[in-house]
Amino acid sequence: MPIHLPPISRRQFLLRSLAGGAALAFSPSLFAAGKRTDPNSWALLSDIHLAADRSFMARGINMTDHFTEVSRELLALPKCPAGVFITGDCAYNSGQAKDYALIAELLEPIRAGQMPVHLALGNHDNRERFWDAFPTEKAVQRPLADRQVALLRTERANWFILDSLEKTLSTPGLLGQEQLDWLAGALDANPDKPALVLLHHNPGINGNIGLKDSAALLEIMRPRKQVKAYLFGHTHDWDVWQDASGIHLINLPPVAYVFSKEKPAGWVHATLERKGMRLELRCVDPKHPSQGQVVKLDWRAS
Ligand SMILES: [Fe+2]
Known part of the structure; x- marks a missing residue:
């Protein structure tokens, strides 16, 4: 399993909030019991870049504020997403232990809202310190002992979560042969449902931005027609396009800062349909011109 954080009890969370902590930023009404979960609804987040100091700002924004705003929106949805990626x-920046302590704390409201959280690693993470922050998860048996890879089987799709962190603070990513072999085998063993491949780095390598072994990854995905989409972050730039084989390439926006100020920061609400997926962009700034943009994807033939 990847770092997979199951829901936690609302009651426990709200009681803790009386003593302070993350819950103070949330109205107790957001945690109302009895809300239904939509098994085909997924919250796609990337590049949250949380720093230990919650007042810390980068590129003109406060990352804790951005993440808290997105959490509030997730909790206010009429139906719970089945999970958050x-x-x-x-x-x-460099995956410090104190950063992960704050991340664990800021994830609690979402988990108390009964949404499991699935985390992948990027080039600004540190795998060992990440595992140390979530000790119960460290012990979970993984398909590859030293990488955070996982297969999450859901009603309308199988999610393949890969780990492209090669070296903390080194911008490009690498999956490596062992992980590529695992992916090929896992795809071959699970041909019947749409496969959605999710990792931090973008395909292609431009300068030092991107996944070094993109060509090998695409070689595995293209002929296996159950692969319908490759989702990633890293560029801090929202975009969706298709490769020549019909695989959808979905570049998730950052929850944190953007590199060009006209671009949106936010998250994507994905709804899996029988033969495709609906994506809705949710901007941190609700006045952003792209707020609410909907992209409908049709799956390529199997
Ligand atoms: Fe990033």
């Missing part, structure tokens, strides 16, 4: 760059 965060595709890496969880930590601000």
